[in-house]
Amino acid sequence: MMFNRRYLGKGKADGGPCFEEEEYVDAIFTILAHIYSFCISDYLPFLRGLDLEGHGKVREEATKVLEKYHDPIIEDRIQQWRDGRKHEPQDLLDFLVSLTDENGNIPLLSTDEIKAQINEIMIATLDNPSTALEWALAEMLNKPEMLQKAVDELDDVVGKDREAFRLHPIAPFNVPHMSLTDTTVADYFIPKGSHVILSRVGLGRNPKVWDEPCKFKPERHLQDCNKGEEVVLDEPELRFLSFSRGRRGCPGVVLGSSMTTMLFARLLQGFDWSILANQGTIDLCQGKKDSFLAKPLLAVAKPRFPLHVYSVSR
Ligand code: HEM
Incomplete structure (x- = not known):
């Protein structure tokens, strides 16, 4: 629904998920598991930079995995809309890229905002x-x-x-x-x-x-x-x-x-x-x-x- 494709990688010949899908889904569940982790800096914000529990690092690594798969697709798609190779939205990414402001000017969202929205939706949906x-x-x-x-x-x-x-x-x-x-x-x-x-x-x-x-x-x-x-x-x-x-x-x-x-x-x-x-x-x-x-x-x-x-x- 997001990228109009079944697999992020090639997929296996029998139709099952391959390494790429497993790596991707594992990364999402790692991020989800950390939503509830106890974190001292939630209560003492001045400790935030120290990442005492190491959660920040784990979350960063997992987010990098998502970005490794998302970013090339998102950047390529934005280019397709800019070059006029795409006119009609076919998936959620197209909708985000083609959103306009009240004067009908696109794009409403910057590349970074689109990437952040997609990370958020993927994490929230699975x-x-x-x-x-x-x-x-x-x-x-x-x-x-x-x-x-x-x-x-x-x-x-x-x-x-x-x-x-x-x-x-x-x-x-x-x-x-x-x-x-x-x-x-x-x-x-x-x-x-x-x-x-x-x-x-x-x-x-x-x-x-x-x-x-x-x-x-x-x-x-x-x-x-x-x-x-x-x-x-x-x-x-x-x-x-x-x-x-x-x-x-x-x-x-x-x-x-x-x-x-x-x-x-x-x-x-x-x-x-x-x-x-x-x-x-x-x-x-x-x-x-x-x-x-x-x-x-x-x-x-x-x-x-x-x-x-x-x-x-x-
Ligand atoms: C059965 C399926 C789903 C359930 C049970 C569910 C449940 C939830 C719950 C409990 C929250 C937290 C609300 C809170 O903080 O009080 C949430 C947040 C969210 N969900 Fe879902 N969700 C589902 C599917 C989806 C889908 C398909 C999408 C994508 C379109 C989605 C997008 C989001 C987003 C973006 C948030 C964060 C909202 C915010 O923090 O402002 N969810 N969901």
């Missing part, structure tokens, strides 16, 4: 859909009757995604925020300058709000909507945290919801899923360092359609 889906499929593989029902009823699938966000958020907390003014939320007084860290687990598994909070019960979300109405992944009431709210809330609610549900629905529709013969049930333990499955999901996917339906285009 982990949520993939993690929600991995957890939802893992939970459902242990309940084959539910898996079957979902294959039959794709609307229901949306409820599964939503339940994965409630029960298995990608991280225990929302992205840290800082209060700009004194404020009061319910019974809490939050002084200006406080670091506000919202617990996703505390919200999503709150027994005052959720009946049997630790159970995977996607049908509970169907009660939230009228029959026939779309089940949405957003949770404006913040009874659990999917896209968050307010000024810094996620700008990708519609795109993120479509990506997650389409990805999940296509995986369920395209394959018969089962547990490996020697495995018994899927181990639903959470990792010690993060909220991902401790053991990445390993399952058997048997195509449900003729093989040509699955052919990969580059």
Whole structure:
């Protein structure tokens, strides 16, 4: 969607990712892992230059990997628009390059601003859909009757995604925020300058709000909507945290919801899923360092359609 191409590298002949994709995705997850790292200079800013925990260096190295792949594509694309070889936007990068100011003059964004926006969007987009889906499929593989029902009823699938966000958020907390003014939320007084860290687990598994909070019960979300109405992944009431709210809330609610549900629905529709013969049930333990499955999901996917339906285009 961003660069109008399937792979950053050449891709493997069988259609799978190759070294370039793995290096790239690893770099994004390294950056994401550092969003929550404790950093003394967040509290004592005069220490910032010392990078005492070494996080700055790790983040810089990971950002260099992203830039190694992004920058040549971005620079080439900007040149194509300048030379008049491109007129119509075909992907998100084209939209950013062709944005105009109120007088219709392009470019609105400088090359550095476009590069920064692309880094931001790539970092913000990757982990949520993939993690929600991995957890939802893992939970459902242990309940084959539910898996079957979902294959039959794709609307229901949306409820599964939503339940994965409630029960298995990608991280225990929302992205840290800082209060700009004194404020009061319910019974809490939050002084200006406080670091506000919202617990996703505390919200999503709150027994005052959720009946049997630790159970995977996607049908509970169907009660939230009228029959026939779309089940949405957003949770404006913040009874659990999917896209968050307010000024810094996620700008990708519609795109993120479509990506997650389409990805999940296509995986369920395209394959018969089962547990490996020697495995018994899927181990639903959470990792010690993060909220991902401790053991990445390993399952058997048997195509449900003729093989040509699955052919990969580059
Ligand atoms: C299921 C998919 C997604 C989920 C659950 C999700 C969730 C979130 C959450 C919880 C935040 C932090 C909000 C806060 O700080 O309070 C966020 C931020 C953000 N998301 Fe998403 N997101 C998803 C997909 C996307 C997509 C597809 C895009 C790209 C178009 C995107 C772009 C962003 C950006 C740019 C931010 C940072 C906003 C800011 O700090 O001002 N997200 N997202």
